[in-house]
Amino acid sequence: xxxxxxxxxxxxxxxxxxxxxxxxxxxxxxxxxxxxxxxxxxxxxxxxxxxxxxxxxxxxxxxxxxxxxxxxxxxxxxxxxxxxxxxxxxxxxxxxxxxxxxxxxxxxxxxxxxxxxxxxxxxxxxxxxxxxxxxxxxxxxxxxxxxxxxxxxxxxxxxxxxxxxxxxxxxxxxxxxxxxxxxxxxxxxxxxx
Amino acid sequence: xxxxxxxxxxxxxxxxxxxxxxxxxxxxxxxxxxxxxxxxxxxxxxxxxxxxxxxxxxxxxxxxxxxxxxxxxxxxxxxxxxxxxxxxxxxxxxxxxxxxxxxxxxxxxxxxxxxxxxxxxxxxxxxxxxxxxxxxxxxxxxxxxxxxxxxxxxxxxxxxxxxxxxxxxxxxxxxxxxxxxxxxxxxxxxxxxxxxxxxxxxxxxxxxxxxxxxxxxxxxxxxxxxxxxxxxxxxxxxxxxxxxxxxxxxxxxxxxxxxxxxxxxxxxxxxxxxxxxxxxxxxxxxxxxxxxxxxxxxxxxxxxxxxxxxxxxxxxxxxxxxxxxxxxxxxxxxxxxxxxxxxxxxxxxxxxxxxxxxxxxxxxxxxxxxxxxxxxxxxxxxxxxxxxxxxxxxxxxxxxxxxxxxxxxxxxxxxxxxxxxxxxxxxxxxxxxxxxxxxxxxxxxxxxxxxxxxxxxxxxxxxxxxxxxx
Numbered sequence: 001x002x003x004x005x006x007x008x009x010x011x012x013x014x015x016x017x018x019x020x021x022x023x024x025x026x027x028x029x030x031x032x033x034x035x036x037x038x039x040x041x042x043x044x045x046x047x048x049x050x051x052x053x054x055x056x057x058x059x060x061x062x063x064x065x066x067x068x069x070x071x072x073x074x075x076x077x078x079x080x081x082x083x084x085x086x087x088x089x090x091x092x093x094x095x096x097x098x099x100x101x102x103x104x105x106x107x108x109x110x111x112x113x114x115x116x117x118x119x120x121x122x123x124x125x126x127x128x129x130x131x132x133x134x135x136x137x138x139x140x141x142x143x144x145x146x147x148x149x150x151x152x153x154x155x156x157x158x159x160x161x162x163x164x165x166x167x168x169x170x171x172x173x174x175x176x177x178x179x180x181x182x183x184x185x186x187x188x189x190x191x192x193x
Numbered sequence: 194x195x196x197x198x199x200x201x202x203x204x205x206x207x208x209x210x211x212x213x214x215x216x217x218x219x220x221x222x223x224x225x226x227x228x229x230x231x232x233x234x235x236x237x238x239x240x241x242x243x244x245x246x247x248x249x250x251x252x253x254x255x256x257x258x259x260x261x262x263x264x265x266x267x268x269x270x271x272x273x274x275x276x277x278x279x280x281x282x283x284x285x286x287x288x289x290x291x292x293x294x295x296x297x298x299x300x301x302x303x304x305x306x307x308x309x310x311x312x313x314x315x316x317x318x319x320x321x322x323x324x325x326x327x328x329x330x331x332x333x334x335x336x337x338x339x340x341x342x343x344x345x346x347x348x349x350x351x352x353x354x355x356x357x358x359x360x361x362x363x364x365x366x367x368x369x370x371x372x373x374x375x376x377x378x379x380x381x382x383x384x385x386x387x388x389x390x391x392x393x394x395x396x397x398x399x400x401x402x403x404x405x406x407x408x409x410x411x412x413x414x415x416x417x418x419x420x421x422x423x424x425x426x427x428x429x430x431x432x433x434x435x436x437x438x439x440x441x442x443x444x445x446x447x448x449x450x451x452x453x454x455x456x457x458x459x460x461x462x463x464x465x466x467x468x469x470x471x472x473x474x475x476x477x478x479x480x481x482x483x484x485x486x487x488x489x490x491x492x493x494x495x496x497x498x499x500x501x502x503x504x505x506x507x508x509x510x511x512x513x514x515x516x517x518x519x520x521x522x523x524x525x526x527x528x529x530x531x532x533x534x535x536x537x538x539x540x541x542x543x544x545x546x547x548x549x550x551x552x553x554x555x556x557x558x559x560x561x562x563x564x565x566x567x568x569x570x571x572x573x574x575x576x577x578x579x580x581x582x583x584x585x586x587x588x589x590x591x592x593x594x595x596x597x598x599x600x601x602x603x604x605x606x607x608x609x610x611x612x613x614x615x616x617x618x619x620x621x622x623x624x625x626x627x628x629x630x631x632x633x634x635x636x637x638x639x640x641x642x643x644x645x646x647x648x649x650x651x652x653x654x655x656x657x658x659x660x661x662x663x
């Protein structure tokens with residue numbers, strides 16, 4: 001994973017609450033055995049019309065949403081299944097951060113492990129961002145702040161280890177493998193008990 | 194020593210390295226369940242790094258999500274929905290062979306939905322930590338195990354190290370007391386609970402279901418309840434093991450045997466929340482007030498009593514759900530026309546679920562124009578059901594009797610509904626498009642699903658069950 005310290009982009013907004021992982025990527029696309037190439041399927045059934053053309057009513061299809069790397073979504077984004085295909089699809093589509101007042105647990109874990117900034121923010125600021133699509137934000141992972149267009153800062157908190165891994169490009173499996181001796185000792189004690 | 198909850202006891206017993214401000218705990222995993230959809234990229238990762246599976250003996254794989262539920266044809270060809278589904282299954286077969294993982298594949302008489310076969314085999318045991326790349330892993334909490342879904346990156350972590358990096362979640366006690374009315378079951382209960390605490394009411398928590406109603410539930414009913422913990426946002430939901438648990442597990446192939454069994458039960462008896470243990474949050478329910486319950490909207494928190502008048506939408510999501518589901522505020526869900534009925538999934542595909550559906554269908558017929566699929570959760574359930582003649586009840590009623598798998602719950606194997614069709618389903622998710630693009634899902638108990646199949650409209654099962662009893 002490449003280190004991520006800072007992200008600057010305009011926001012695209014999906015106001016719907018409880019956007020589940022089936023909406024992010026429908027299950028029929030989960031027969032893949034690789035991580036790549038899921039961006040074109042992201043939000044598939046919402047984004048395309050039945051003839052395969054873009055659905056103009058889908059907010060991310062609108063001209064002002066193009067190139068936006070920060071998604072502001074309604075409360076409880078990513079609920080439902082544990083499919084990591086959801087963050088893979090979002091990243092491949094070009095979304096690098098999701099801002100929300102509440103993010104489902106499994107999705108948030110999966111997102112952060114892939115370098116997708118899943119950031120929980122306070123309700124008042126979430127409301128403001130939902131109501132003001134297209135604003136330019138700067139997310140500073142080190143300082144844990146989001147800078148708004150007027151220069152003011154919104155604070156957020158990332159789980160410290162997830163933040164450390166994002167900032168330094170740390171591979172969590174590598175970190176776990178450093179505990180191999182402790183894991184072996186745990187297994188020995190368990191066997192003895 | 195301070196009083197601890199059941200969750201805390203299981204957690205504490207699995208900490209390899211404690212959490213600090215900077216780092217999560219390293220938590221040991223006793224059982225890792227694997228299926229074809231969320232594992233291929235994890236095995237690839239191991240291969241790229243030259244790693245092995247640390248504990249193949251604690252890893253158990255099956256085929257369930259992408260698998261066809263129609264039998265192999267006369268030509269010997271298994272009817273996969275497409276080449277990708279076949280390739281995915283073959284990939285798991287190859288991965289298990291390469292890494293030495295036991296696979297309950299096509300040739301196993303124990304194959305089935307991962308959350309059905311774990312308990313059936315006795316692999317699922319009280320006090321264990323259990324994970325799987327599947328959010329319904331919470332099912333195994335019915336045995337007093339800490340069981341939760343993980344993503345594919347974490348599947349790789351567990352394959353390689355048998356451990357996960359975890360922050361300790363908060364605890365939410367769900368007390369349920371009183372007797373469930375006749376014809377009202379575990380599915381109605383959990384839909385009622387989710388409808389009350391909300392689709393995100395459990396986010397950040399591990400749930401513990403407790404109280405006299407929970408203690409009176411069978412293991413299959415407890416699995417139905419714990420299965421849907423994730424539908425309230427909770428990664429895990431537990432029930433303290435008791436005599437019901439021990440009796441259910443005893444003699445199962447992977448359960449301890451002989452003196453080991455006695456020692457295990459003695460250990461398991463301590464797995465309950467201590468008197469005075471405190472939870473971060475507690476909620477209470479009166480089971481006697483619950484009736485048949487179904488969902489009306491597009492997430493499991495939008496649930497209501499079958500006969501209750503549905504409210505006018507008050508926000509954008511409810512308006513969207515009304516427009517998608519075509520429900521009428523001011524009316525109830527009862528009487529809404531049905532196109533498809535699905536009995537199956539890790540929520541409701543076990544033998545008692547099939548008996549419940551069959552008790553409504555026996556001597557009756559699925560209404561004209563309604564298609565009904567019954568998909569047993571495992572080969573063992575299929576065998577037991579056929580031994581009892583349940584398959585014949587379904588076939589005589591005009592339903593389809595299929596081969597085990599996830600089928601229409603996730604609708605990625607070709608079993609799906611058409612746009613606009615209304616499905617009464619015993620599964621766990623009613624998200625937009627979950628059972629096929631544009632399909633409308635109403636979650637219900639097996640009895641309500643079967644009654645709706647007979648009536649051709651969403652129906653109260655108690656009418657039919659009373660007739661059976663009389």
